[in-house]
Amino acid sequence: MTQALQTGDKAPDFTLPSDGSGEVSLKDYSGQTVVLYFYPKDDTPGCTKEAIAFSEHLDQFRKAGAVILGVSPDTAAKHDKFKAKHELSVTLLADEDTAVCEAYGVWKEKNMYGRKFMGVERSTFLIGPDGKIIESWRKVRVPGHVEAVLEAAKAAG
Template sequence: MAAKIALGKKVPNFKIASSSGEEFSLSDYKGKKVILYFYPKDSTPGCTTEGIEFNDMLSQFKKQNAEVVGISRDSLKSHDKFICKYDFKFQLLSDEDEEVCKLFDVIKEKNMYGKKVMGIERSTFIIDEDQKLVGEFRKIKAQGHAAEMLQFLKGLK
């Protein structure tokens, strides 16, 4: 398993399939902030709430020179349906092999209907223009999270 990325440290470049139709490469976003939010599953209540809130605030994130990117283990086909249903204007990344999930250490044991399963712990990471990790938020609540991330961005120097 990859070493956990520490606050203040450079995030290693990664490439991953994106709903944009092109491969997402972190290095392509040098000079911009990236809000990378991990969520458990497309079209579930919490994930839908979180996606809609980020989408509604997208122009405010762009004013902060920030790109919003969602990521889950769902397929691109699933992401496309999710994007179409809610008209998301940002890309969703498909991490079916959990490579990026492992890089950010977001796969955790969860309790689903009394069964222990491994799944994505809702988490958000803020990467600055120099590709350093400047914000790490784990075990977050979906509702109101986008607004919290915007406030965090506004507080960065």
């Protein structure tokens, strides 16, 4: 079980396949503010609303000097379909073996209708240009979340 990341901790580096057949490493964004958000599954209601909200605010995040990376255990091919279907503009990363989810402490036991299973706890990390965590949000509720992250990104910039 990984220790929960705290404000001021160095964000664990990673390299993951991305939508559009690319590959993204956290170190690619050294010197920039990164919004790293973890979500359970493409094309589910909450995850779709969150991805659309981040996409709609992408220009404002860019003005604040921040990039947005979304991570789920879905495949890059699934991310491509999800992006096309909902006209998403954020970069989505495929963490199929959940190693990055585990490194960030968001791979948790969940309980739905009495059934226990492992899954992603919707979480967001704001990572500063120095690679350290500025702020984190756990057990995220989608309404108003993107706006709260945007305010924190503006304050960090």
